[in-house]
Amino acid sequence: MFHFVTPLKNQSSVTPTFLMTGIPGLEDKGLWLAIPFCSMYIAAILGNVVVLLVVVTVPSLHRPMYFFLSMLAVTELGVSISTFPTVLSVFLFDAREIGMDACLVQMFFIHSFSIMDSGVLWAMAFDRFVAIYSPLQYVTILTNSRIAMIGLGIALRSVILMTPLPILLRGLPFCGPNLLAHPYCLHPNLIRLPCADTTVNSRCGLFVVLSTFGLDSLLIVLSYIMIAKTVLGIASKERRLKALNTCVSHICAVLVYYTPMIGVSMAHRFGKHASPLLHALMANLYLLVPPVLNPLIYSIKTKEIRKALHQFLFQKF
Template sequence: MTGSNSSVRQSASFHLTGIPGCEDAHHIISIPFCMFYLIGIVGNCTVLHIIHTDKSLHEPMYYFLAMLSLTDMGMSISTLPTVLQIFWFDTSEIEMNACVAQMYFIHTFSLMESAVLLAMALDRYVAICDPLRYASKLTPQRIIYIGVFIVIRCSIVLPVILVRIPTLPFCHSHVLSHSFCLHQDVIRLACADTSFNILYGLFVVTCYWGVDSVGIFSSYAFILHSVLGIASTAGKLKALNTCASHICAVLILYVPMIGLSLVHRFAKHSSPIIHITMANIYLLVPPVLNPIIYSIKTKQIRQGFLRILSPKRVGLAHP
């Protein structure tokens, strides 16, 4: 009996969910999803290309922006295979190990995104509150250290709970609520005590998302205090304008994340469409909007996009 249970656990698979009630229209629904993925991946690749090729952008602010673009691409690529699998090929089944791997990458890149936004907030804090020592504090070597620390910090925390999932029995429904695997979604299907996973997940959210959000909030509290000390209105607006893109990036990540957490916690029995919509907004919207926001609000990135779209016109305008 024990051997039978073990074999069932190892061979377990899950069934992903597309848009309930719209299975016949999945091919049509796939069009906006593909557009989102295309815009997100191409947009972030373009930002990386602009930063790499334009030596005037080899500065701390743009190095952090490159990290954000890489993280956004990681989030998009993590969910892309299963979303296309459902909408293009009408295949909803995913093996246990593949599901755990997808969980790892989705949640790891989400943690990295939050950590990168914290690093960008500290960058803006130093640039506005201590501009004379900006170059000496944020040297290329220190930026590399920050990037390596973010990767290590976010990649080592999740295996502790994810390695337990293949050992759990799933004796009832194997149908997940989304087009991809999320830890909180898989855990609710287990027929065993999942207190450790729940408590450890709460620990990760508190010590990672919580600490990052407090750090971002504190940085902007100091930035606002410093900006209010600037005498001229033009100076205040110029200082705040350098933070506008970052503030938008923070909001489009944290607002959907908080919304998804609240839905999973307090609206478990609400319409599946709400859960699916919140999860897709949380994982699809930031990679799409971040390059758009930075291309609109940041002059150097905007000019880089224009050089790629119409190089002759930009070349004539800026000889």
């Protein structure tokens, strides 16, 4: 049962704390919820660490496609590690309070790594386009230095765009009750809590979403339109199928990433009267499912990863 402190008169001088509900309506089922959540986190962390180690240690995978895959593994590790501490504290230890600064730091890292994730997926779509459109110049176009610059650009974009959001929130008064609908801090949830005008925060958040997820999804679609156009120009049916087969893993990763995100957005826009439980579950799926499934997708669908994984495990064990 939750107990809220009565707002103080001089609220602006008091650093607020937030109360994380976990899953609305299931607050008393924390230990049972901890089992699937912790299992998914362990799977996500182990899966992405293994993919990262395999790409780094197996020389045959030192190619652009797999460098981008290692970037994807790093960003998904970042998302998982950013949310795991508070999920663990809420479900296992029923420790639901989080301070303002800690909440804003967590929010910054969750959204920053999510934006990086989206950027890497676009970079991987560009990689597939170059590999199919200009296979002979593939390695000369996507050199190690250019890949590093793309990775640095993705990281800098995320940090620069996300930095104003916690700063803007930090300057707003919170009069309570400061109840969060998730076991972690998300910007859409936080901007509903201040007892002041949050128009600037909302517009800034919308700009970040459109200039990252919106732009990246558009570029991914355009990349695949160009890929489809290039593939249709290949005379040999066998070569067409081979070219398309190299895109299967990435297409699955894009669907796994963007489908829950679209579902969350649709639920917020059109499902305002839906159960809070539905909103919470969809938000958790959006953050948890891609880090769990993507290592499996690439391990199952990519022959080179499967071979390298067997080689890595055989050498190590």
